[in-house]
Amino acid sequence: MPVIAQKLGALTLSLLREMGRMLNFILYALYMIVRSPCKPFHTLKQLHFIGAKSFFVIFLTASFTGMVLGLQGYYTLAKFGSEGLLGSAVALSLIRELGPVLSALMVTGRAGSAITAEIGIMRISEQIDALQTMALEPFKYLVSPKVLASLLVLPLLCAIFDVVGIYGGYLVGVKLLGVNPGAYYNEMVKSVEWKDIFSGIVKSLSFGLIISWVCCYKGYHAGHGAEGVSRATTAAVVMSSVLILIWDYFLTSVLL
């Protein structure tokens, strides 16, 4: 029994230490954004990489998510004779929930893993050390631009996801299943309120922070060799995805 308690204690302590390190990491990255503005070129590059290059995957995922919502929503609503509410069902599901969460998960898979791998390789090949020996702050070049770009880009990608998804639902509901287009649009406009959009923005902003935080941290502290980087990349993607879902639940319960 004492051995188990000892192991549990050690595990808790190491978990707390890791959490402390992670907190320090993001606070310093945010401080660097404010204190010494990121180089415009580095931030633009990250906006392009995390944002523009994710457009296609977001477009594709959003189209099919909207189309599936259209199909499933119609099937459910038809049972109650409320097919006219399809627009509002699709829009609310996307704006409040699926848009922020799925766009964040897609960005994690596409850009988050690449961020971890890039920083991890720079760590193991001493490129980060080289920056430090030049008396340059690695956070300014490697971490802060990515955090800033993620914060700016995630709400935009989420908005694109919502619009494309709503149109996907429209295509299936109206063009394929014969829902009245006026009803689809009007019910959507009637039911979506500012607070729904606000909750989507807050969620995607916080997801942007989670992705860049976890992925940069894991890369920055990658272990040795190719295996260390691969392990860091896997951990970053898994941890970001899980945190996004957990944080989504808490935010939903607060913002509902």
Added chain:
Amino acid sequence: MIKLENVTKSFDGQVVLDRLNLHVPHGKITAVIGPSGEGKSVLLKHMIGLLRPSSGQVIVDGEDISRMGRSQLNRVREKFGMLFQGAALFDSMTVFENVAFPMEEKTRLSRAEIGKRVHEALEQVGLKGVDRKYPDELSGGMKKRVGLARALLLNPRIILFDEPTTGLDPIICRAIHQLIKDSHARFGFTAVVISHEIPEIFDISDRVAMLHRGKILEVGTPEEIQRSEHPAVRQFITGSIEGPIQFV
């Protein structure tokens, strides 16, 4: 001047540096020799604050850098240049961008001036026409020379060379040694060179320190070290298999 006082460093319980003392005099070239895997690079990283000692002090120009915060440490690092064992070039930048990078970030020189200096530095290390190549298109020796050009470009007051000639052919090796010697004569920087190139390293260094089992066994002029009676130093210099240094 760099002074390491009772520096101990351990990784996961394994002691790499063991109450090590070393004094690197101002304006001299100090070579650190010793068997592979004995912590020479770890020692070098302590001098520039990339690693912090588990205990002991690292004093650079009278300031203990082992307990400094980031910004203070960066102020001290302004004095340094460093060539890494694996060159540590930025792999997403071309050779030109790699060498120009510290100058672009730390000076207000015009692009034309930076370009001129970068080309001069690359010529000095015997590299011409590789400006647009990426590090993964270069051989190990070429990477090292690019790293050397980058380290020398800002004329730092202290330069740390981590095996600057390992993996290079004898002609380039001699040329690099000559370059270090000439640059030192011209700019008078303090240098610490980690090397296995024996006896060549004795030609360029003012002092030689032998590191073994986490301690400095002996420090002296190249002549003193070559005359040393210490069995481990003798074994290392002569490259003998028999002796106190175990290679397995």
